[in-house]
Amino acid sequence: MQNIEGVDKKKQAQLLDPSGARPPLSRSITTTLNPSARSEVLLQAKKNTILTSHGRPPWYGEDGKHLSEAFVIGIAGGSASGKTHVARCIVQALGSIPTVVILSQDSFYKRHSPEDLKLAFANRYDFDHPDAIDMPLFASCLADLKAGRQSNIPIYSFKDHQRLDETKYLYGASIIIVEGILALHDPELRSLYDLKIFVQCDSDLMLARRIRRDVHERGRSVEGVLEQYLRYVKPAYDNFVQPTSRYADIIVPGSDNTVAIDLIATHIRRKIDDRSSYLRERLAKIAPRDLTPGDCYDQYFPNLIVLPQTPQVRGIFTILRDRTTPREDFIFFTDRLSTYLSEKAVEFLPFKPRTVTTPVGAAYHGKELSVEHVCGVSILRSGGPLEQGLRRVIQDIRMGSLLIQSEVHTGEPLLLHSMLPVCIRQRNLAQNSYVFLLDAQIGTGAAAFMAIRVLLDHGVPQENIIFVTFIVAACGGVRVLQRAFPRVRIVCGAVDPVLRESWALWDTPPPQEAKESEPGTPGTPTVKTKQEAEAEGRKVWVVEPGMGHIGDRYYL
Ligand SMILES: Nc1ncnc2c1ncn2[C@@H]1O[C@H](COP(=O)(O)OP(=O)(O)O)[C@@H](O)[C@H]1O
Ligand SMILES: Nc1ccn([C@@H]2O[C@H](COP(=O)(O)O)[C@@H](O)[C@H]2O)c(=O)n1
Numbered sequence: 001m002q003n004i005e006g007v008d009k010k011k012q013a014q015l016l017d018p019s020g021a022r023p024p025l026s027r028s029i030t031t032t033l034n035p036s037a038r039s040e041v042l043l044q045a046k047k048n049t050i051l052t053s054h055g056r057p058p059w060y061g062e063d064g065k066h067l068s069e070a071f072v073i074g075i076a077g078g079s080a081s082g083k084t085h086v087a088r089c090i091v092q093a094l095g096s097i098p099t100v101v102i103l104s105q106d107s108f109y110k111r112h113s114p115e116d117l118k119l120a121f122a123n124r125y126d127f128d129h130p131d132a133i134d135m136p137l138f139a140s141c142l143a144d145l146k147a148g149r150q151s152n153i154p155i156y157s158f159k160d161h162q163r164l165d166e167t168k169y170l171y172g173a174s175i176i177i178v179e180g181i182l183a184l185h186d187p188e189l190r191s192l193y194d195l196k197i198f199v200q201c202d203s204d205l206m207l208a209r210r211i212r213r214d215v216h217e218r219g220r221s222v223e224g225v226l227e228q229y230l231r232y233v234k235p236a237y238d239n240f241v242q243p244t245s246r247y248a249d250i251i252v253p254g255s256d257n258t259v260a261i262d263l264i265a266t267h268i269r270r271k272i273d274d275r276s277s278y279l280r281e282r283l284a285k286i287a288p289r290d291l292t293p294g295d296c297y298d299q300y301f302p303n304l305i306v307l308p309q310t311p312q313v314r315g316i317f318t319i320l321r322d323r324t325t326p327r328e329d330f331i332f333f334t335d336r337l338s339t340y341l342s343e344k345a346v347e348f349l350p351f352k353p354r355t356v357t358t359p360v361g362a363a364y365h366g367k368e369l370s371v372e373h374v375c376g377v378s379i380l381r382s383g384g385p386l387e388q389g390l391r392r393v394i395q396d397i398r399m400g401s402l403l404i405q406s407e408v409h410t411g412e413p414l415l416l417h418s419m420l421p422v423c424i425r426q427r428n429l430a431q432n433s434y435v436f437l438l439d440a441q442i443g444t445g446a447a448a449f450m451a452i453r454v455l456l457d458h459g460v461p462q463e464n465i466i467f468v469t470f471i472v473a474a475c476g477g478v479r480v481l482q483r484a485f486p487r488v489r490i491v492c493g494a495v496d497p498v499l500r501e502s503w504a505l506w507d508t509p510p511p512q513e514a515k516e517s518e519p520g521t522p523g524t525p526t527v528k529t530k531q532e533a534e535a536e537g538r539k540v541w542v543v544e545p546g547m548g549h550i551g552d553r554y555y556l
Pocket of ligand 2: 078079080106109120127128157158160161162180181233
């Protein structure tokens with residue numbers, strides 16, 4: 001998932017964070033964009049790029065299953081009738097959108113043979129006939145996206161008349177707008193749409209627009225455009241495109257169409273209900289149980305693996321839990337503990353027999369990893385402190401990340417960004433990949449829940465996911481997590497008894513600073529009333545005894 005694409009990278013970075021620093025981690029991205037800048041960005045929306053304006057709220061329920069499918073709109077109409085324009089205007093009119101993609105039929109032109117290419121460059125290839133489109137691939141990619149799975153769609157070059165070798169990875173859209181001259185032609189495609197639109201436009205206007213666009217953007221000559229138009233485009237429009245207008249729920253004019261677009265946006269907004277529904281709070285409060293480190297975890301958490309509480313482990317935790325521990329010691333012992341946890345986690349990878357010859361000529365019957373793809377994914381920012389340990393245990397491991405941030409006032413998780421390794425992005429690889437998911441602690445379990453759901457959407461099997469974490473709150477969301485995803489293993493360093501709701505202020509100073517400051521001087525934490533904190537702060541769930549904010553203590 002990408003944020004606000006369709007503008008150049010520099011401008012995008014400025015829009016996301018005017019200071020040029022890393023993306024804001026404790027605020028919703030919407031707050032950094034002024035409305036007119038966002039509106040401009042939405043109108044420039046690139047095709048085949050996921051666009052999000054304020055993060056993706058949970059799209060699944062407590063059982064871990066999808067609550068609903070993406071809402072799909074199919075837009076057909078003649079070439080240059082204004083289909084893309086209508087799609088972009090809908091995106092803009094939707095305003096605050098969770099995640100939306102404009103999927104273009106152009107991506108699904110079939111791969112052409114050298115003979116086809118010769119004809120294409122001589123304007124003698126019929127690109128407007130339904131046979132020119134790979135309809136089964138089009139429908140299967142759309143079905144994947146609609147079901148919330150990732151898809152790797154082809155990239156097409158109009159200048160080369162050819163499908164390129166690379167593909168475009170798409171994931172996470174809750175609204176999909178499909179546009180293309182034959183978007184309403186194929187019955188399988190039609191069955192996937194929740195709303196069908198046909199853009200009706202004068203032929204002269206379409207021709208004039210097409211000449212201008214093809215000359216400026218697609219490297220064509222006026223003569224070539226006219227030849228192709230008369231030979232193929234116009235007849236195909238009359239035979240295949242125009243007749244599909246009968247399937248449309250709404251006919252939109254190809255110009256002066258703002259009223260129609262507003263009506264459509266209102267209709268879509270009504271259909272998209274808010275699905276976040278305070279999942280974090282429910283996870284935190286479901287069947288709380290006061291477990292202590294002495295309890296038998298197996299009974300409640302079949303796949304929770306806790307490090308043996310040896311004096312060494314307890315010693316490391318004592319240093320990490322101590323609020324006076326200086327940062328360099330905190331980093332050192334965090335890295336030690338994360339190495340220890342990673343060693344434990346690697347035990348769950350499959351090994352196969354391997355025999356080697358030792359330097360003295362004897363045979364040694366040992367083991368080697370029998371899995372092709374292993375990677376790590378950190379939940380940012382607090383998963384970062386576990387990376388060093390994993391890298392020590394598996395050299396050169398590919399790492400990805402998921403930026404999951406709490407919504408300011410509800411504390412609900414929002415998926416703001418995902419950067420996943422290729423072995424997860426490609427479904428055929430994901431099915432055989434093992435993934436170490438890293439986060440510092442599991443409190444309510446909301447972020448863990450979302451991250452696991454993302455991996456499952458990509459086809460990673462539950463049994464191949466190993467969640468590595470320092471602390472789990474016994475009475476938090478871990479129970480729901482294990483119930484929803486019983487085969488996901490959770491490797492942790494300790495189980496803490498308490499999880500309580502609290503309000504954190506934006507700029508709470510680190511503990512050492514707070515301790516040294518005199519009351520009333522800058523850096524001293526101010527005691528606020530609940531109302532003041534609510535107005536200024538953000539809702540957080542605190543694990544006790546815990547280790548404090550592990551990401552802040554490690555990085556700041
Ligand atoms: N309602 C409209 N008002 C003004 N110009 C439009 C309108 N719809 C489309 N255009 C212009 O016509 C051209 C072709 O539109 P586009 O949406 O790309 O067509 P299509 O996707 O149907 O091929 C673009 O330059 C676009 O800006
Ligand atoms: N190599 C190609 C492939 C397609 N076309 C033309 O594109 C038109 C569809 O795209 P729109 O954006 O206009 O919907 C279609 O009419 C094809 O003739 C092409 O020229 N070259």
